Amino acid sequence: MTNLIDIKNVRHAYKTASGPLPVLDGLTLSVPEGGFVAVVGPSGCGKSTLTKLVAGLMKPDEGEVWLHGERVKSPRSTVGMAFQNPVMLEWRSILKNVMLPLEIVPTKLTKSQQEDRARYLLDLVGLKGFEDKRPSELSGGMRQRASLCRALVHQPDVLILDEPFGALDAFTREDLWQIMHQVKAKEPFTGVLITHDLRESIYLADQVVVLSGRPARTQFTLDIPETGPRDIDMLYTPEAADMLHTLRHQIEIAQGRAPAEDTAA
Ligand SMILES: Nc1ncnc2c1ncn2[C@@H]1O[C@H](COP(=O)(O)OP(=O)(O)OP(=O)(O)O)[C@@H](O)[C@H]1O
Ligand SMILES: [Mg+2]
Structure with missing residues (x-):
């Protein structure tokens, strides 16, 4: 399947008064047409920077961002x-x-x-x-x-959501998650969702990508099995508990709180 979003080996550092701040370190990520990928990772690791590169609001120092087979070099209205x-x-x-x-x-x-x-x-x-x-x-x-x-x-062509539900209370957030599924069924899009909420990532996305701490690279990828229309009850199944546990552990590795050799799992 062709990828609608292709981020290839992207490196980026911000120029700051105290010198360059490396934020992305050879990050690679693809989203197939119609796919919905959630990106999670420690605060400040470079997630919002990644969204700006996809939208063409910034150019990476190295590497390439492709949308629909076209290299992104300037802001995209699509x-x-x-x-x-x-x-x-x-x-x-x-x-x-x-x-x-x-x-x-x-x-x-x-x-x-x-x-x-x-x-x-x-x-x-x-x-x-x-x-x-x-x-x-x-x-x-x-x-x-x-x-x-x-x-x-x-x-x-592409919908980028950067922590869209982060400021909402838990019940309102769950309502919004269900609305997202209804919207995607009627208005199919290819999406990237940045979130700090692991439950949100597994309920909404079909793949969850965990970024390492700054400078970020793709540390771990979890495919969410397709089991038909998603119901909020899926979050209370043993399978969901396993996925959340795995992701939690990966976040701990990204935060440097658990040994990195576990990433091979
Ligand atoms: N324009 C900028 N100039 C210099 N440094 C920046 C700039 N924008 C972001 N940064 C720094 O780059 C790093 C990554 O920022 P970014 O906003 O991409 O992180 P994030 O993963 O989205 O964080 P959060 O989860 O808190 O939203 C941070 O250390 C931030 O301070
Ligand atoms: Mg951010």
Whole structure:
């Protein structure tokens, strides 16, 4: 199968006042078309840096980033992004906030088709009836749902989610996970999810990649077996407990709290 995202042997260091800070150290990661990969790793290891390279917002010092068989050298409009604290324009309605990327990214859609698409996505995430509200009138979970719609509105090839649910309470987060599955069934995308939540990674993704501590490289990869439509109950099975245990252990290795020779497992 061809990979939609191909990150090949990427190295990157930030220039800082006290000298170069190596952040990525020969990182390689691929996502097939329609795949959804979760990336976990210690805080500060380089996950957000990785998302900026995929979106073309930064160029790596070495190595290559490919999207759809094209080398990424500049910002890509075919990438949709959502972050932990969505920035919404308070003077615009939720509907107009969701439509924002269509004003920036060239689109063949007419104005009314653009509005239909935004309304369709808001309906899909359960925000029908909130189109005319202002961002401050929505709860954190609702704003995050709207931000997901905004990331998807221009039908991006790639969806990058950088800790999108990190600021939400546990129950709201689980609601959002289920909505993500519903959205992916209707609006298939190729995705990269950065998260600190191991349960979230195994519930949402079909592969979990653990990055080493900074400078990051791919330390461990876990494929999540496909067992049909995912139900939140899957998180309470012995198989899920095994996967979480494995990932937890890998994070401890990445943090330097467990011996590195265990990575061969
Ligand atoms: N523009 C920058 N200039 C200099 N250093 C930076 C810059 N951006 C990030 N860094 C540093 O690079 C390292 C990796 O940052 P990055 O944001 O990619 O980590 P992260 O894995 O996303 O962390 P977290 O899990 O806390 O979000 C950190 O040490 C950070 O301080
Ligand atoms: Mg980050």
